[in-house]
Amino acid sequence: MSETEDVNDPGDVREEETVESDEFEPVQVFGDSESMDLRPGSDDCYKCSTCDTNCPVAEVDDEFPGPKFQGPEQWRLKRKDDREVDDSITSCSNCMRCDSACPSDVPLSQMHNTARGEFVSEQMEKLSREYVRNRILANYGTLARLGSKVPRLTNFVMGNSLVQTLNEKLLGITSEREFPEFAEETFREWWEKRGGTAASKERAQEARAQRGGAKIERDEKRVAYFHGCYSNYNTPAVGKATVRVFERFGYEVLVPPQQCSGTPMFANGMLEDARRSAETNVRELAAAIEDGADVIASCTSCSMALRQEYPELFDFEGTASVAARTYEAAEYLRLHEDLDGALADAEVDLDPVGTEVEGEEDGDAEFAYHAPCHARNQGIAGQAVELLDHLDGASAEDVGPSCSGISGTYGWKAEKYDASMEIGAEMIEHMEEADAETGLTECPTCAMQMEHGTGYDVRHPMEVLEDALVDGESA
Numbered sequence: 232m233s234e235t236e237d238v239n240d241p242g243d244v245r246e247e248e249t250v251e252s253d254e255f256e257p258v259q260v261f262g263d264s265e266s267m268d269l270r271p272g273s274d275d276c277y278k279c280s281t282c283d284t285n286c287p288v289a290e291v292d293d294e295f296p297g298p299k300f301q302g303p304e305q306w307r308l309k310r311k312d313d314r315e316v317d318d319s320i321t322s323c324s325n326c327m328r329c330d331s332a333c334p335s336d337v338p339l340s341q342m343h344n345t346a347r348g349e350f351v352s353e354q355m356e357k358l359s360r361e362y363v364r365n366r367i368l369a370n371y372g373t374l375a376r377l378g379s380k381v382p383r384l385t386n387f388v389m390g391n392s393l394v395q396t397l398n399e400k401l402l403g404i405t406s407e408r409e410f411p412e413f414a415e416e417t418f419r420e421w422w423e424k425r426g427g428t429a430a431s432k433e434r435a436q437e438a439r440a441q442r443g444g445a446k447i448e449r450d451e452k453r454v455a456y457f458h459g460c461y462s463n464y465n466t467p468a469v470g471k472a473t474v475r476v477f478e479r480f481g482y483e484v485l486v487p488p489q490q491c492s493g494t495p496m497f498a499n500g501m502l503e504d505a506r507r508s509a510e511t512n513v514r515e516l517a518a519a520i521e522d523g524a525d526v527i528a529s530c531t532s533c534s535m536a537l538r539q540e541y542p543e544l545f546d547f548e549g550t551a552s553v554a555a556r557t558y559e560a561a562e563y564l565r566l567h568e569d570l571d572g573a574l575a576d577a578e579v580d581l582d583p584v585g586t587e588v589e590g591e592e593d594g595d596a597e598f599a600y601h602a603p604c605h606a607r608n609q610g611i612a613g614q615a616v617e618l619l620d621h622l623d624g625a626s627a628e629d630v631g632p633s634c635s636g637i638s639g640t641y642g643w644k645a646e647k648y649d650a651s652m653e654i655g656a657e658m659i660e661h662m663e664e665a666d667a668e669t670g671l672t673e674c675p676t677c678a679m680q681m682e683h684g685t686g687y688d689v690r691h692p693m694e695v696l697e698d699a700l701v702d703g704e705s706a
């Protein structure tokens with residue numbers, strides 16, 4: 232090359248290109264702009280792998296590629312919709328730990344839910360045993376509604392070891408776990424018998440009159456309680472405790488018509504089932520909000536669904552307001568009332584398994600507390616331990632940050648049972664090391680795993696608050 236030749240000088244070539252550029256037509260990298268989907272979020276991933284190291288399933292299952300692949304990588308690969316969703320998406324338990332671990336706010340669980348929904352609707356064989364089993368598990372609320380009509384018979388049948396073996400052989404539902412018992416009276420039956428909202432309003436007014444409005448500033452205190460399936464059909468004591476604690480603080484409680492929050496449906500990719508449930512829930516809860524209520528839930532997976540999954544996946548009218556006005560029950564009281572102060576003025580007598588007894592004082596009742604993954608996701612993981620710190624007669628020890636391993640329906644699948652127990656081993660070990668004989672958690676399926684792994688009874692924080700704050704009420 233001579234000194235006068237300059238590679239950066241295009242010379243005559245520039246002129247030719249200028250002529251061509253007048254006729255330039257942009258290349259359609261992503262095809263038609265109408266269908267272009269830039270998948271917002273995937274480009275925020277800078278591949279740090281923090282999500283992978285926080286994924287409990289990836290830790291025990293070598294075949295599971297982890298959240299980074301399930302989320303941003305798969306979304307990038309699918310930009311042009313010419314690839315199928317990888318079937319490993321069905322192994323994600325939807326614990327959502329990756330969501331809270333990501334430093335770049337990549338919407339991982341939204342990506343997983345969307346991919347799982349697409350996999351199930353377009354790629355999964357609808358007559359396969361796996362699909363039928365997952366559909367049954369995802370629609371636990373429907374089964375529970377039928378089973379709870381004849382609770383004794385259902386409990387007898389589902390507790391039979393032959394039925395459990397058949398469930399495993401025919402459907403792939405593990406026979407290692409005890410099927411949860413149905414209550415003889417559902418929460419909603421109790422609520423109706425008790426007089427519904429009118430009775431609640433009266434009780435709330437009495438509580439306000441008794442306390443002279445000292446801590447109560449608002450004229451109207453109203454909450455809509457989302458009890459979910461499990462408190463309704465299996466543990467109505469949790470629902471009753473929630474109602475009584477809120478009434479004690481002067482709240483009129485509404486219990487709107489409702490369906491499953493959709494949590495087990497999201498986890499199994501049954502997005503159409505989830506959409507139908509969500510539509511009812513949003514309509515009813517939005518109406519309660521219009522009526523001056525905030526929404527409370529006693530199950531952290533239900534509050535998670537209303538707050539995060541609904542606005543990520545659906546756009547019914549009212550979805551955003553339901554998401555913005557939903558709280559976990561104790562979280563709501565801490566925000567709006569002096570709950571810590573009320574507990575500091577109270578004391579409880581609890582027996583070694585954490586239920587209330589009269590006239591015995593044998594030191595603090597100790598609880599081994601497990602924070603559900605979905606509580607972590609909402610930033611309320613340490614709340615129950617902090618609350619009991621204020622209360623004379625009870626205390627709680629946090630058994631650590633690990634996942635319980637059951638993740639709703641994940642641990643009920645026969646092929647996932649061993650992985651579920653391996654994930655939960657750390658929590659179970661810490662529960663056994665803690666100076667406690669009773670478990671404490673806000674999530675009903677974490678409670679199942681805690682009971683299954685240790686044999687302990689497990690209570691809900693609302694039940695302990697009821698023991699501490701509500702005077703010997705039976706109705």
Ligand code: SF4
Binds near residue numbers: 280299332333335337
């Ligand atoms: S944690 Fe977030 S940024 Fe890091 S690899 Fe996972 S998705 Fe990407």
Ligand code: SF4
Binds near residue numbers: 322324326329
């Ligand atoms: S939701 Fe849980 S199981 Fe699924 S990829 Fe994220 S961390 Fe792993």
